[in-house]
Amino acid sequence: MSRPQIPVTVLTGFLGAGKTTLLNRILSEPHGHRIAVIENEFGEIGIDNALLKRRSDEQVLVMNNGCICCTVRDDLVRILGELAAKRAAGELDFERVLIETTGLADPAPVAQTFFVDPGVAEHYALDAVITVVDAVHGMAQLDAHHEAQDQVGFADRILLSKTDLVSAEQQEELSTRLHEINIRAPIIPVHFGKTDLAQILDIDAFSLDIAEALEPEFLHHFHHHHHDDDVQSFSIRLSEPLSPIRFRLGLGSLIDKYSAQLLRYKGVVHLAGYEQRVILQGVHMLMALNLAEPWLPDGPRESVLVFIGERLPEAEFRAVIDAAVLRTDAESDASFDAAMKIIDELPF
Numbered sequence: 001m002s003r004p005q006i007p008v009t010v011l012t013g014f015l016g017a018g019k020t021t022l023l024n025r026i027l028s029e030p031h032g033h034r035i036a037v038i039e040n041e042f043g044e045i046g047i048d049n050a051l052l053k054r055r056s057d058e059q060v061l062v063m064n065n066g067c068i069c070c071t072v073r074d075d076l077v078r079i080l081g082e083l084a085a086k087r088a089a090g091e092l093d094f095e096r097v098l099i100e101t102t103g104l105a106d107p108a109p110v111a112q113t114f115f116v117d118p119g120v121a122e123h124y125a126l127d128a129v130i131t132v133v134d135a136v137h138g139m140a141q142l143d144a145h146h147e148a149q150d151q152v153g154f155a156d157r158i159l160l161s162k163t164d165l166v167s168a169e170q171q172e173e174l175s176t177r178l179h180e181i182n183i184r185a186p187i188i189p190v191h192f193g194k195t196d197l198a199q200i201l202d203i204d205a206f207s208l209d210i211a212e213a214l215e216p217e218f219l220h221h222f223h224h225h226h227h228d229d230d231v232q233s234f235s236i237r238l239s240e241p242l243s244p245i246r247f248r249l250g251l252g253s254l255i256d257k258y259s260a261q262l263l264r265y266k267g268v269v270h271l272a273g274y275e276q277r278v279i280l281q282g283v284h285m286l287m288a289l290n291l292a293e294p295w296l297p298d299g300p301r302e303s304v305l306v307f308i309g310e311r312l313p314e315a316e317f318r319a320v321i322d323a324a325v326l327r328t329d330a331e332s333d334a335s336f337d338a339a340m341k342i343i344d345e346l347p348f
């Protein structure tokens with residue numbers, strides 16, 4: 001008797017749309033589902049792993065050295081194989097898999113893996129492709145990036161995030177555009193990832209017929225996805241604490257100058273005077289700095305920042321962030337206190 005296949009949900013959506021926010025909700029709510037998560041990030045240093053609020057019984061596997069839809073697809077096949085083997089041996093206990101793709105992934109080749117690779121097809125069944133669309137930036141992303149269009153076109157459900165930041169008219173206009181690209185997928189608003197799981201898990205929504213209609217070679221040729229070469233990422237890692245005021249002002253100046261090209265930026269920041277990690281999140285002009293968990297008392301403290309964008313001047317970004325390193329000998333206690341006072345008035 002064949003064992004039932006493990007349902008898989010592919011979670012996609014353009015850079016910064018709200019995929020990790022949704023995943024965090026799913027991982028932190030007591031819904032009773034046992035989920036193994038595969039997380040794939042754009043950029044050589046992953047930040048999302050640090051941002052995930054996982055429960056100890058959840059399996060989270062991270063793939064960072066490339067995009068799941070092309071260079072690391074073999075890794076995906078390998079990881080899925082290992083998960084299935086450990087589950088069969090009773091070493092792991094999960095009943096479904098959720099894969100978060102990078103914001104630049106084409107979901108078609110990821111979906112294809114579940115039909116074309118015999119080992120994967122034996123153990124897994126693709127349940128649905130869920131695409132998160134950012135209500136603030138979605139329209140511009142659809143205009144400028146074919147990846148954003150592919151993600152919407154291939155979706156079985158579209159989750160519309162950040163509707164709290166747009167007017168009813170803007171939301172309506174974007175929904176109309178999304179319907180024009182994909183008439184099948186229901187559009188469901190989500191506020192900071194809050195959604196009814198029954199609408200996205202175990203919905204048996206993926207249709208091979210539709211996939212073949214969209215991609216006639218779906219079952220025959222491995223689809224080669226071409227990334228937009230203009231989109232690049234770099235990361236900055238610093239072990240010295242940063243001056244809160246100079247970091248805030250320097251970052252602000254970079255955002256002011258390059259917001260149009262800055263598709264995504266995020267990081268964990270070590271600010272002088274703070275016992276807590278500071279999390280940076282941004283998409284174009286929309287930036288947030290929030291306090292997160294405290295640093296471990298004896299553990300290393302460092303800042304790791306990732307910038308993803310088009311034609312970003314990496315050297316200038318490095319120089320500005322480097323200039324925020326706290327110069328303890330040059331900065332008197334008085335100026336530090338003054339900086340802290342200003343920082344207290346900032347929104348984090």
Ligand SMILES: Nc1nc2c(ncn2[C@@H]2O[C@H](COP(=O)(O)OP(=O)(O)OP(=O)(O)O)[C@@H](O)[C@H]2O)c(=O)[nH]1
Nearest residue numbers: 015016017018019020021103161162190191192281
């Ligand atoms: N206002 C508002 N912000 C949101 C909402 N959902 C997500 N965000 C914010 O959007 C930013 C990006 O969210 P993430 O969940 O990290 O986005 P992502 O799609 O995982 O990003 P990448 O993995 O880098 O592509 C974060 O600052 C979130 O707090 C929402 O419904 N409303």
